[in-house]
Amino acid sequence: MTDYELDPLPYDYDALEPHLSEQVLKWHHDTHHQSYVNGWNSAEEELEANREAGDFSSSAGAIRSVTHNSSGHILHDLFWQNMSPDGGDEPTGALRERIEEDFGSYEAWRGEFEAAAKGASGWALLVYDTFSNQLRNVVVDKHDQGAIWGGHPILALDVWEHSYYHDYGPARGEFIENFFEVVDWEEPARRCEEAVELFE
Known part of the structure; x- marks a missing residue:
């Protein structure tokens, strides 16, 4: 089973100031984003345990948790990547x-x-x-x-x-x-x- 991990931000926590503060990036990345990674891993572990035990009574909830937390992790990764202290231009x-x-x-x-x-x-x-x-x-x-x-x-x-x-x-x-x-x-x-x- 894959163990998902939180990548570091591609810039310093204060790099997007004054538009996004250092405090918000620390809370957002280290706490909120981390919680989706943890939730995804936990749900995958539950599904694997259910398959091994042949007991699927909690599997529907775990599948929903995978969908929610994996999407949260993937979208946050993209969110961090599409910002930069050198940004601000229009697309070309x-x-x-x-x-x-x-x-x-x-x-x-x-x-x-x-x-x-x-x-x-x-x-x-x-x-x-x-x-x-x-x-x-x-x-x-x-x-x-x-x-x-x-x-x-x-x-x-x-x-x-x-x-x-x-x-x-x-x-x-x-x-x-x-x-x-x-x-x-x-x-x-x-x-x-x-x-x-x-x-x-």
């Missing part, structure tokens, strides 16, 4: 062209993405929809409710309150705007290119 190249093709303009995409982030109880995602071969914005509640089957995540924004409330209080919209001050489009561009190569 093939990703910019694809956004304009699928949404009409970068501004239209961003407006829709921000609306998704304001309405979500979990995450706003830009995904590559492998069924329709196009980019889509997705509202995800918790970590696993609202995802599109076959959706390949390109960009992730965590709007759980633990990601911003210490810094912004109830001003989620301000947090969403400042997220774009630290977005590093290199990783989303790589993920989009990977999806296009695989599915088109």
